[in-house]
Amino acid sequence: MMFRKMMAIMVYAMASVVVFVAYTGVSPNSWFILYEPDIPESLKHRE
Amino acid sequence: MIKGLAQRIAITMGAQLQVDRNRVEIFAYGLEIILGALVQLTLLILLSLIMDVFITTMICMIAFASLRYFGGGVHLNTYYGCLTVSVFLLMALGKLATIDISLEALTVISTLALLMGTFIIIRWVPAGTEKKQIKDEATRLWQRKKALLILIMWSVITLFLITQKSTANAFAAVLGALGSLVLITPWGYRAAKALDNILNITWKGCR
Structure with missing residues (x-):
């Protein structure tokens, strides 16, 4: 039970970080990497 | 490889969090940036140390x-x-x-x-x-x-x-x-x- 709860918290935390990075990926700022992944349609509409 | 891995992790996360397809796409995009940068950084650190x-x-x-x-x-x-x-x-x-x-x-x-x-x-x-x-x-x-x-x-x-x-x-x-x-x-x-x-x-x- 405790393990599941911990796992859920970890997945939520990871999702928050990933979503934050994804949003900065479509912001005017650019990550230093030379490659730019295709921006998903759902994020294009929020630009 | 990075794209495939990012998508697999995003699908797993999506299933755990029970989110829609659009959210999974956002997860995959964010993960692709993170994993790509991590691989690049690791390679750069290793090669520069060597x-x-x-x-x-x-x-x-x-x-x-x-x-x-x-x-x-x-x-x-x-x-x-x-x-x-x-x-x-x-x-x-x-x-x-x-x-x-x-x-x-x-x-x-x-x-x-x-x-x-x-x-x-x-x-x-x-x-x-x-x-x-x-x-x-x-x-x-x-x-x-x-x-x-x-x-x-x-x-x-x-x-x-x-x-x-x-x-x-x-x-x-x-x-x-x-x-x-x-x-x-x-x-x-x-x-x-x-x-x-x-x-x-x-x-x-x-x-």
Whole structure:
């Protein structure tokens, strides 16, 4: 039970970080990497 | 490989959190950026440690990344092309920074970099790509100001390093900034496109 709860918290935390990075990926700022992944349609509409 | 891995992790996360398909796509996009950067960073750290140019390469990378974050610049079409070019470029700049250079020459190069950088930023920042372009004039102006601030900050750091007679580190900062600035110009775009074509032909030839 405790393990599941911990796992859920970890997945939520990871999702928050990933979503934050994804949003900065479509912001005017650019990550230093030379490659730019295709921006998903759902994020294009929020630009 | 990175894209596939990012998608698999995103689907697993999506199933755990019970979110819709759009959210999973956002997860995959964010994960692709994180995993791509992690692989690149790990490779750069390992290779620079092996070649004994760790400090200069890291300074180059930080100067390069900070200017690129606000200034933008050219992007390559494939992840592996990007990985090869960016790691090679930063390693070469890190190695170049270790050559013996006089303080006078370094001061001249730093001044030229500041003047050239100011011109490039005013003229071409934010440098967009086919996938991402900033059209709003107020946002463009704001990006220019931020990039200019970063350039001034690096000039101050370089000046400090020169006064401390830390030539290699000062040269690394200048080279990192210059590398990023060149990739903002149309010539940088042309060079990257040519490199992209060569890498694509080589990659196809290897398969």
